[in-house]
Amino acid sequence: DTGVSQDPRHKITKRGQNVTFRCDPISEHNRLYWYRQTLGQGPEFLTYFQNEAQLEKSRLLSDRFSAERPKGSFSTLEIQRTEQGDSAMYLCASSFSGGELFFGEGSRLTVL
Amino acid sequence: RKEVEQDPGPFNVPEGATVAFNCTYSNSASQSFFWYRQDCRKEPKLLMSVYSSGNEDGRFTAQLNRASQYISLLIRDSKLSDSATYLCAFKRVSNFGNEKLTFGTGTRLTIIP
Numbered sequence: 001d002t003g004v005s006q007d008p009r010h011k012i013t014k015r016g017q018n019v020t021f022r023c024d025p026i027s028e029h030n031r032l033y034w035y036r037q038t039l040g041q042g043p044e045f046l047t048y049f050q051n052e053a054q055l056e057k058s059r060l061l062s063d064r065f066s067a068e069r070p071k072g073s074f075s076t077l078e079i080q081r082t083e084q085g086d087s088a089m090y091l092c093a094s095s096f097s098g099g100e101l102f103f104g105e106g107s108r109l110t111v112l
Numbered sequence: 113r114k115e116v117e118q119d120p121g122p123f124n125v126p127e128g129a130t131v132a133f134n135c136t137y138s139n140s141a142s143q144s145f146f147w148y149r150q151d152c153r154k155e156p157k158l159l160m161s162v163y164s165s166g167n168e169d170g171r172f173t174a175q176l177n178r179a180s181q182y183i184s185l186l187i188r189d190s191k192l193s194d195s196a197t198y199l200c201a202f203k204r205v206s207n208f209g210n211e212k213l214t215f216g217t218g219t220r221l222t223i224i225p
Contacts, residue, residue: 045212055210
């Protein structure tokens with residue numbers, strides 16, 4: 001499968017715990033995006049990388065959120081001290097230089 | 113005013129009917145326009161781009177009205193398999209000079225046999 005892959009697909013955690021999601025983009029894609037989607041809403045932009053550089057972060061991304069793309073390939077999104085309001089689907093997408101965006105299947109987070 | 117406004121529906125439409133959705137945007141700097149389809153508990157997938165002159169792909173027609181700042185999607189001869197959520201999306205250059213895709217809330221469509 002050469003699409004965008006995300007891991008884990010589902011994560012249930014207790015409030016206050018840290019969680020980390022991984023995204024492997026399509027191999028030749030230089031741009032990688034993280035979005036968050038809650039029920040009944042469209043995807044909301046969180047952050048964006050071009051190669052290894054994080055070029056923009058949404059105000060939605062509090063200090064508890066951090067994203068990295070250390071070698072310009074895979075990316076991780078970490079949420080520290082999770083809160084119930086963090087429960088959502090976290091979507092990763094990639095593109096080549098602003099072309100079509102391809103999404104992964106998402107990582108669904110439930111914070112109890 | 114929200115950056116993107118889209119009627120969430122639901123639209124319940126009999127099979128074979130024609131259905132249309134609109135999506136308005138507030139930022140006149142929006143440069144590119146798209147319709148995405150999202151099936152239940154799946155990721156969004158690009159349905160079609162929207163061009164200034166309007167474009168058609170089989171039973172689907174997309175239109176752009178820059179003066180009134182909206183895009184539309186028309187589905188003719190609707191099929192059961194068209195049941196999904198349809199998301200409009202706009203790409204513009206952000207304040208940081210980066211391209212950013214902004215999505216609407218989605219319109220839920222159910223085709224009834």
